[in-house]
Amino acid sequence: MTGFELFWILFLVLAMQPFLRQKFLEIARQKMIERIEAIRGSRVILLVHRQETMSFLGFPIMRFIDINDSEEVIRAIHMTDKDVPIDIILHTPGGLVLAALQIALAIKKHPAKVTAFVPHYAMSGGTLIALACDEIVMDEHAVLGPVDPQIEGYPAASILRLTKRKPxxxxxxxxxxxxxxxxxxxxxxxxxLKLILNERYPAEKIEELAEVLSQGYFTHDHPITFEEAKRLGLPVSQELPLEIYQLMKLFPQPTRSIPSVEYLPLPKKKIGKP
Structure with missing residues (x-):
């Protein structure tokens, strides 16, 4: 074998690495989804938006809720029997209102129980989807967010307030x-929001939640913690299955030359005195 042939073999191996790594991750995700479905007897749907290195050049791609997501989630719901519960895992900064609303309405119409799992965060459109579920299971440090609309990057409520403060x-x-x-x-x-919350709360509570969450009482990135969600009267709990944390590890961020967070990946217990 000549040096030139060896060079091209090495080049092809390196070129295939990102593709093979992605395929191995997809296989691992599918196996973990099957495991969770077997444990809970449910249909598991993931709506996860993270950066992933998808090409040979390694450019990260930022993702958010779009029409393709709504099509896929609705297709998965249609393929689920009416008496089968649905578990939707949300990890998203939000996205298009239309897409998030389509998903939320489809979830609301599913006859069996629908549970939203939020391991880290589900903001904006992610919160809209979570509100359509029968139960929201959050990590103790996870957050939801307001669902107030944004117009060209500005809060709609702030634009309106401006017109009242200037001639x-x-x-x-x-x-x-x-x-x-x-x-x-x-x-x-x-x-x-009132349509999504209908039949889940008393009329007064629906009006209160729809007002507080959608009319610009907070900044759009305001974190609604588990404690605040509970005070608002949302159906939240903290019993997040270990398998969901394991599943989230299969959605890695792009590898950096110098990591921003480092620790020994082992359980740490207090060492007793001798």
Whole structure:
């Protein structure tokens, strides 16, 4: 074998590494999903958005809830018998309102119990989906978030408040158009949230939750902790199965040359005095 041939063999091996690594991860995920389904007797659906190195050049891809996600989740729900519970694992910063709302409405219509598992965070559209479930199981450090609409990167509620603090003749036409859209978006989100929460809470509680979560009382990245979710009256618990933590380990972030977090990956117990 010549040096040139050896070079090309090594090149092909290196080029295939990202592809093979991704395939091994997919196989491991499928096995873990099968294990969780066998333990819980449910259909497990993952909605996980993390960076993953998907190409030979190693560029990370940021993901969020989109129409493709709603199509896949709805397809999975359609393939599930009406008497089979659904466990949806959420790890997402949010995304398109339309896609998140489609998923939430499909979940709400499923006759059997639907449980949302939140190991780390489910913000914005992720929270909208969680609210459609019968139960939300969170890690003690996991968070949800408000579902207030954003218009061109600005909170809809803030755009409206601006029009009340400045004279109209001092406001640009584009801002007034955004304010009109913001008013519609806030009204629509509140009505959609009331539709999702309907039949799960008393009418007064539905009105309260829809108002607080959708009308701009918090910044969009405000973390709703387990304790705060419980105070709001959401159906939350902390009994997150160990298998879900193990499953999340199969969604690695891109490898960095210098890791930002390091520790010995072993359980640490207090050593007794001699």
């Amino acid at each position: 109209l003749d001092k406001i640009e036409d584009k801002t007034l158009i955004l304010a009109d859209v913001a008013e519609m978006a806030l009204r629509q989100m509140k009505e959609n």
